Amino acid sequence: MTFLKLGFRSLFRQKRRTAVSLLVLTIGIGSLLLTDSHSRYIEWGLRESTIHSETGHLQVFHRDYFLREETRVLELGLENVEALRADILRLPDVSLVQARIEFMGLVSNGEKSVACLGQGVEPDLERRMRGLFRMEGATYAALAARGDDPHIIALGEGLAKSLGAGIGDSVTLMSTTTEGALNAMDLTVAAVFRGAASDYDKRAVIVPLRTARLLLDTDKAGSLIITLDQTEKTDRVFAAVQRLIEEKNSPIVLKKWHEQAAYYRQVQRFYKQITGVLTIVLFLIVFFSTSNTILMAVVERTPEIGTILALGTNRRQALAAFLSEGVWIGLIGGLLSAAFAFLATRGLNALAITLPPPPGLADGYPLSFRMSWESTVIIVLGTAAAAALASILPTLRATRMKIVEALGHI
Amino acid sequence: MNTEAVREAAVPIAALVGVSKEYDMGKIKVRALRGVDLTVIPGEFLVLAGPSGSGKTTILNLLGLIDKPDSGGVFFNGEDTVPFVLNALAPARRDSIGYIFQTFNLIPVLSVFENVEYPLILQRVPAGERRRRVDAALEKVGLGGRRKHRPSELSGGERQRTSIARAIVKEPAFILADEPTANLDSETGAAVLDLMRRLNADEGTTFVFSSHDPRIISLGRRVVHLRDGAVERVEEPGGRA
Numbered sequence: 001m002t003f004l005k006l007g008f009r010s011l012f013r014q015k016r017r018t019a020v021s022l023l024v025l026t027i028g029i030g031s032l033l034l035t036d037s038h039s040r041y042i043e044w045g046l047r048e049s050t051i052h053s054e055t056g057h058l059q060v061f062h063r064d065y066f067l068r069e070e071t072r073v074l075e076l077g078l079e080n081v082e083a084l085r086a087d088i089l090r091l092p093d094v095s096l097v098q099a100r101i102e103f104m105g106l107v108s109n110g111e112k113s114v115a116c117l118g119q120g121v122e123p124d125l126e127r128r129m130r131g132l133f134r135m136e137g138a139t140y141a142a143l144a145a146r147g148d149d150p151h152i153i154a155l156g157e158g159l160a161k162s163l164g165a166g167i168g169d170s171v172t173l174m175s176t177t178t179e180g181a182l183n184a185m186d187l188t189v190a191a192v193f194r195g196a197a198s199d200y201d202k203r204a205v206i207v208p209l210r211t212a213r214l215l216l217d218t219d220k221a222g223s224l225i226i227t228l229d230q231t232e233k234t235d236r237v238f239a240a241v242q243r244l245i246e247e248k249n250s251p252i253v254l255k256k257w258h259e260q261a262a263y264y265r266q267v268q269r270f271y272k273q274i275t276g277v278l279t280i281v282l283f284l285i286v287f288f289s290t291s292n293t294i295l296m297a298v299v300e301r302t303p304e305i306g307t308i309l310a311l312g313t314n315r316r317q318a319l320a321a322f323l324s325e326g327v328w329i330g331l332i333g334g335l336l337s338a339a340f341a342f343l344a345t346r347g348l349n350a351l352a353i354t355l356p357p358p359p360g361l362a363d364g365y366p367l368s369f370r371m372s373w374e375s376t377v378i379i380v381l382g383t384a385a386a387a388a389l390a391s392i393l394p395t396l397r398a399t400r401m402k403i404v405e406a407l408g409h410i
Numbered sequence: 411m412n413t414e415a416v417r418e419a420a421v422p423i424a425a426l427v428g429v430s431k432e433y434d435m436g437k438i439k440v441r442a443l444r445g446v447d448l449t450v451i452p453g454e455f456l457v458l459a460g461p462s463g464s465g466k467t468t469i470l471n472l473l474g475l476i477d478k479p480d481s482g483g484v485f486f487n488g489e490d491t492v493p494f495v496l497n498a499l500a501p502a503r504r505d506s507i508g509y510i511f512q513t514f515n516l517i518p519v520l521s522v523f524e525n526v527e528y529p530l531i532l533q534r535v536p537a538g539e540r541r542r543r544v545d546a547a548l549e550k551v552g553l554g555g556r557r558k559h560r561p562s563e564l565s566g567g568e569r570q571r572t573s574i575a576r577a578i579v580k581e582p583a584f585i586l587a588d589e590p591t592a593n594l595d596s597e598t599g600a601a602v603l604d605l606m607r608r609l610n611a612d613e614g615t616t617f618v619f620s621s622h623d624p625r626i627i628s629l630g631r632r633v634v635h636l637r638d639g640a641v642e643r644v645e646e647p648g649g650r651a
Contacts, residue, residue: 002531006517006520010519013519303515307517308517309476310474310503310509311504311529311576312500312504312505312532313500314500403477
């Protein structure tokens, strides 16, 4: 306790030097916390938007879907979808279960035909899924507003532009049925949507599930998307659905959201790399800044080191006294950094700044932060540990001095 | 029984036997001690006298177990300490030796009370007993009212009295004082010396101190005169207290 007290009070011997050290730590580690908070926001936002617009929390496919290629459209689709959906909906924590069909085809305005990637969806359920994360679902709302009308389509913005089609215009959607025959439907454009990537918009169409089934001449679904009330419950519900599959011996396979979220994983890896590099750089700054402060303290306090050794302090105790000084610098610097980051995140979130869109994406994204107490505690303790580590070498130098030399007796 | 007889009959607390010490000062070597023999017995008020460079501080360093000789033996409580590394002698320094420095050497960030308490913390003395013993030591040196002050808020004399309190609080076998009055004016120096003499006379505290001031040397009960690292002569003007 004495050595902790001694270390703490020693911070006030050279107030200006201590202040500079703490300032370096506060700005450096505070910036690290800001970067971490921003990447956590991006990860969280991307995770939830990916889940609530694309993957759901869990996905159900035919057992062989990932094992081999289909020889015919929806050869590996799900059958008896309604019974399966009802079973899953009975499980706790499940909010929504909706069916989807992915298909390829051609869309034409009579003069020009463009290859397209189609998605058959249940518009009202899709809209509600997005609503769970307060995302807009205008396209799905527009489709849902048309009730059971199967003769409607939503076009990607780029595709609509390419075809010169707008809302209310007629287009023809063509594809091959599950039996391999060519089929076509005349559809009215009910909505034009803009996706995350402009390249996708040039090929994307969305139709009601019923429309897709009529076009493909099937009552199957490509997949079932399960959305939960909380992402944190994914593992628990996964296990429950898995048990259900085993009990019913259903020929299906279950996937978690992140297995189908390649873009999310790329972004997550990208931010982890940025944060990792920054962490190394900033911890080096902490290391050298603290090391320098302790080294100066050791040089200045050489006679004092001699005194405490002469009084019977052993070298381990002397080491503890100087190490505690480093730990205090790290701990106080870490706490100031956390306070700085907390205030900065509050302020910047309130300013609602939007950053320009990254390459390949259509929209900018908010400069927002999501501070994690867990990583704040880890970073603050890590700063103290780095400062302690930085203090070891200069402190060892102090405690290895000859006592009479330290006292200036020779 | 005369004082010489008393001294020979007593068991020494510390002794130097044929001690030599040389310091390497870059290109030149300085012979600090040459075959010095010296014993310290309980209750002594021993003065090491001599000009600068005569070896006074080196003897104190060796008796204080903070330096080692090149040859000869340094005995503490009858055991030769030379084979031990200095860190292994830290418990002996902590428990048995008090040190009073010429420049006081108080820890500036600790209060008077905490400076005096420091050796007792090293000894793991319980808090209640620490408080009692520190208060008693501060009363003895007349600093009862200054316990919360920092060293920077004290006069030179008060600092040295704090240093004395720090030395006596652990009730050591002996106290080493290196020119304890050199940084004090003559009046304050006399007061500090008087305090040390009272502690010696009233409580039997053993003091070994160095000085080159004739007025202070005259107060010693035994005076070891040093010159060029060797004992020139020994005087016993005051005898044993």
